[in-house]
Amino acid sequence: MRLIGQLLFALSLMALGHARACERTLLGTWKSDSKRSMEFIAANAILRPKTEAFLGAMLGHMTMTFTSNALHTVMPDVDVTVDGQLRHLTGFEESKPYKTLFCNKSEIVWSAKRAFGKEEDVTTFQFVGPDTIWVYMGSTDPLVPDLNAREYFQRVQ
Numbered sequence: 374m375r376l377i378g379q380l381l382f383a384l385s386l387m388a389l390g391h392a393r394a395c396e397r398t399l400l401g402t403w404k405s406d407s408k409r410s411m412e413f414i415a416a417n418a419i420l421r422p423k424t425e426a427f428l429g430a431m432l433g434h435m436t437m438t439f440t441s442n443a444l445h446t447v448m449p450d451v452d453v454t455v456d457g458q459l460r461h462l463t464g465f466e467e468s469k470p471y472k473t474l475f476c477n478k479s480e481i482v483w484s485a486k487r488a489f490g491k492e493e494d495v496t497t498f499q500f501v502g503p504d505t506i507w508v509y510m511g512s513t514d515p516l517v518p519d520l521n522a523r524e525y526f527q528r529v530q
Contacts, residue, residue: 395476397500399439399483403526406505407433410525413507418522427453432524434464444471444485465489504528 410432414425430453438445449464471485480499487494498506506526511519 395473395481396478397476397481397503399473399481399498400441401528402436402438402530403506404529405433405435406525406527409505410507410523413525414520414522418520420520420522423456424520427455428520428522430454431462436529437526438530439471442470442472444469446488498526501525 407429411425411429414420414428418425420428431451434451435446435448438447445466445468447464447466451462451464453460453462465488467488469485471483473481473483474495475482478500480497482495482497484493484495486492496508498508500506504527506528507523508526510522510524511517
């Protein structure tokens with residue numbers, strides 16, 4: 374009887390673990406998809422032309438590499454036109470731990486410290502397919518403009 378109890382306990386733990394497993398994964402390297410992002414922006418966002426041009430220059434450069442517990446982000450230096458003048462924007466590289474808070478077949482919600490900050494931030498990625506995600510380019514933070522836009526990423530590794 375004790376063996377049956379142990380077997381039932383083990384099976385219930387396996388079922389619990391399986392029920393909580395994510396159907397999608399962030400593991401790998403993701404690259405910003407400028408073309409798809411700008412197509413969405415042109416069709417759905419109401420932006421000033423100079424804001425749209427700025428985004429067009431910025432998108433498509435960043436990569437994010439997720440391991441099982443860490444995120445490594447690279448944004449190279451980029452030259453963009455701001456108010457008619459060519460400006461050199463210095464990129465960055467950062468590694469930090471992250472944790473998955475929620476996941477299902479169409480989205481993953483994860484948290485990590487803000488870029489070079491101390492506060493935790495939560496991000497939701499929406500899956501379009503197994504190797505395509507988008508993130509909403511807006512925020513409830515009054516210092517970050519709400520653009521009603523998406524940035525798409527493609528898994529490249």
